[in-house]
Amino acid sequence: MNDYVNEILENVKKKNAHEPEYLQAVDEVLTTIKPIIERHPEYKQLGILERMTEPERIISFRVTWVDDNGKIQVNRGYRVQYNGLIGPYKGGLRFDKSVNQSIMKFLGFEQIFKNALTGLPIGGAKGGSDFDPKGKSDMEIMRFCQSFMTELQRHIGPDIDVPAGDIGVGAREIGYLYGQYRRIRDRYDGGVLTGKGLEYGGSLVRTEATGYGLIYFMREMLKANGGLIFEGKTVTISGSGNVAIYACEKAQMLGAKVVAMSDSAGCIYDQNGIDLDTVKRIKEVERGRIKDYLKTHPDAQYIERKTEDSPIWEIKTDIALPCATQNEVTLNSAKKLVANGVIAIGEGANMPCEKEATDYFLEHNVLVAPAKAANAGGVATSAIEMSQNSMRYYLSFEQVDKMLDAIMVNIFNSLCEACANYDLGTNYVAGANIAAFTKLAKAMMAQGII
Ligand code: NDP
Secondary structure (H helix, E strand, O other): OHHHHHHHHHHHHHHOOOOHHHHHHHHHHHHHOHHHHHHOOHHHHOOHHHHHOOOOEEEEEEEEEEOOOOOEEEEEEEEEEEEOOOOOEEEEEEEOOOOOHHHHHHHHHHHHHHHHHHOOOOOEEEEEEOOOOOOOOHHHHHHHHHHHHHHHOOOOEOOOEEEEOEOOEOHHHHHHHHHHHHHHHOOOOHHHOOOOOHHHOOOOOHHHHHHHHHHHHHHHHHHHOOOOOOOOOEEEEEOOOHHHHHHHHHHHHOOOEEEEEEEOOEEEEOOOOOOHHHHHHHHHHOOOOHHHHHHHOOOOEEEEOOOOOOHHHHOOOOEEEEOOOOOOEOHHHHHHHHHOOOOEEEOOOOOOEOHHHHHHHHHOOOEEEOHHHHOOHHHHHHHHHHHHHHHOOOOOHHHHHHHHHHHHHHHHHHHHHHHHHOOOOOOHHHHHHHHHHHHHHHHHHHOOOO
């Protein structure tokens, strides 16, 4: 039966030869689900893998806008509606100059598994643009968002497809996108986007959800492995965006000492523990660089990034949380982390570890909390935002936080169950793929050949 998996992998490679990130994501999932295919020969008969590796729809469009100098700019927009088996398509929008079809497809593919793990009725999608928000004025950001939504609105809706934020798309961008959607559609469709401001339909805890959820998941994973706890542990966190900031906040609340954070240019190391209020001011208010931290904390160190390997992974730590972007932990970095005694990796970002890096961690008995499970708190809370919009009702911070915590505990338990079922020990990476795949395959079989 493994021949079937290998044959599908070969076909996917041929068909998507120029999409390395997409191939990496598919390869990781298909390699780890081989034991399920062995047990379920009917999956081959029904072409489950062929269908699971082909997006239902890929939309690509031109986004034209005018910059502050009156110059016409053209970017490319995307929405990959990967799979709507278990609910409306759902997944974030990424604005970053690196965005291309391969990255959109890999993120959409990851999203279908992640959303299945939440246990909530949401399908998987991803979108975005190669627009680079760095250095753009507020008005340029607004004009770009309006032009992007003018096209995207044809394809989305509260029961069709519900985008949210991702890299380069935060509360400001969601506000502009929502405003343009409302202007064109001229109706209340609060649930069409999530991550909205609290004044117009957003949910409490959505801002914190991915980072908090990551720490709730890690808390469970540590507890299940010898009763480990965050208190007293040293933590390093890459990135200083939405996921990184709130992972830091919750880790500190649980008594961990976060000593380093980063952005794409370099990292800061503060042996006294990161002062998160300063990072929040720099990143959320001033939209500055992480290096600016030294202006108020001269005792901290700034280490510039000079190669593909981020300097943050050279810092000795008990727990490392990659919360910036894909493939940011190379095999080299993994070796340094292991040599420095790391005990656990928590993937806040999507696919942050190169495949070889993940394998290296697992071979060296480092616990790995896989992104599909560990960062699912963001999309789960987005689903809770959608429910509140449908109910025309708001839940309190405590209520949503409690729901988020319970969802992360459930996700961890479903991984443990899959690991036990397939004799995988603590390989939660395989456990996540197996738990999610099982659910999607069942839904696919139930819905006939479509
Ligand atoms: P933000 O835009 O808020 O922050 C991204 C952070 O990562 C910034 O500090 C950025 O630095 C850094 N970064 C971006 N590209 C690179 C790079 N090539 N090398 C090193 N650092 C980089 O994004 P989010 O925090 O929302 O997202 C971070 C990750 O988490 C992404 O992988 C995203 O897909 C994932 N995720 C996000 C969710 C959410 O709810 N927001 C939900 C689930 C997953 P700089 O400013 O220099 O670019």
